[in-house]
Amino acid sequence: MTDKIIITIDGWSSCGKSTLAKQLAKKLGYLYIDSGAMYRAITLYFLRNNIDIADEHKIKQALKNITLEFRVNEYSHQSEIFLNEENVEYIIRDLIIAEKVSEIAALKEVRSFAVKAQQKIGKNKGIVMDGRDIGTTVFPHAELKIFMVADETVRVERRFTEMFDKNPNITLDEIKANIEMRDYIDSHREISPLRKASDAIVIDNTHLTEKEQLEFALGLLKKRKKAVGAEK
Numbered sequence: 001m002t003d004k005i006i007i008t009i010d011g012w013s014s015c016g017k018s019t020l021a022k023q024l025a026k027k028l029g030y031l032y033i034d035s036g037a038m039y040r041a042i043t044l045y046f047l048r049n050n051i052d053i054a055d056e057h058k059i060k061q062a063l064k065n066i067t068l069e070f071r072v073n074e075y076s077h078q079s080e081i082f083l084n085e086e087n088v089e090y091i092i093r094d095l096i097i098a099e100k101v102s103e104i105a106a107l108k109e110v111r112s113f114a115v116k117a118q119q120k121i122g123k124n125k126g127i128v129m130d131g132r133d134i135g136t137t138v139f140p141h142a143e144l145k146i147f148m149v150a151d152e153t154v155r156v157e158r159r160f161t162e163m164f165d166k167n168p169n170i171t172l173d174e175i176k177a178n179i180e181m182r183d184y185i186d187s188h189r190e191i192s193p194l195r196k197a198s199d200a201i202v203i204d205n206t207h208l209t210e211k212e213q214l215e216f217a218l219g220l221l222k223k224r225k226k227a228v229g230a231e232k
């Protein structure tokens with residue numbers, strides 16, 4: 001029996017989910033999985049190959065040709081996503097992908113493909129996974145579930161700062177429109193919409209630094225581990 005647990009972090013775009021997930025995984029020696037990267041990589045494949053998303057058969061065929069894998073970069077020690085053996089970790093952060101990803105992530109074939117892969121990766125526990133439906137659909141029995149929120153203005157500014165570093169042509173308005181659009185589609189889609197799991201704990205990090213959010217989450221973790229009797 002494993003004494004490791006599963007930690008899920010869901011929430012709105014750009015509210016610090018992956019930052020917290022990476023912090024926790026590092027602290028605990030757990031695997032960190034960015035489920036959003038999987039949907040972004042699938043979107044990249046669909047765009048590159050002009051997949052007609054109105055055609056179920058074409059979607060199924062396309063998914064058969066996709067292999068996704070996370071590999072840890074030996075220098076940065078960060079996990080990076082590979083699409084059919086190609087490192088796409090950086091390309092998938094582009095706004096072109098962000099503009100299409102929510103539409104593609106809403107497709108039932110795509111969701112079932114990604115959810116199955118995520119459940120397989122998490123079967124041995126010892127994992128922190130962030131996304132939109134991780135606590136509700138992927139790991140409904142996870143031992144610790146966090147739902148992150150932050151004011152929209154703060155989220156837009158944070159994402160803008162992050163993206164402006166890589167692309168100085170990007171505007172605050174473009175980021176705001178993209179975040180609002182994705183939040184809307186993600187929370188209104190038919191399958192596994194973004195929702196707080198009934199047993200998830202909310203962290204509002206609008207006024208928290210990255211260090212403070214980690215301390216808060218470690219406090220939650222301590223309580224949960226005591227409750228479930230886990231050691232690691």
Ligand code: CDP
Pocket residue numbers: 012013014015016017018019020130158159162205208209210213
């Ligand atoms: O994963 P998600 O889209 O929810 O957000 P993220 O990529 O973890 O965070 C978006 C940006 O906010 C990053 O540049 C983080 O460094 C920053 N951040 C912050 O400034 N303060 C926090 N408490 C959390 C994240």
Ligand code: CDP
Pocket residue numbers: 012013014015035036037039040101102103105106130131132133134182183186
């Ligand atoms: O970093 P950010 O919060 O902006 O987005 P992300 O985590 O990279 O996710 C990109 C998109 O993938 C989201 O806007 C959702 O449309 C989709 N997604 C999803 O549907 N389910 C997940 N578990 C994770 C992401």
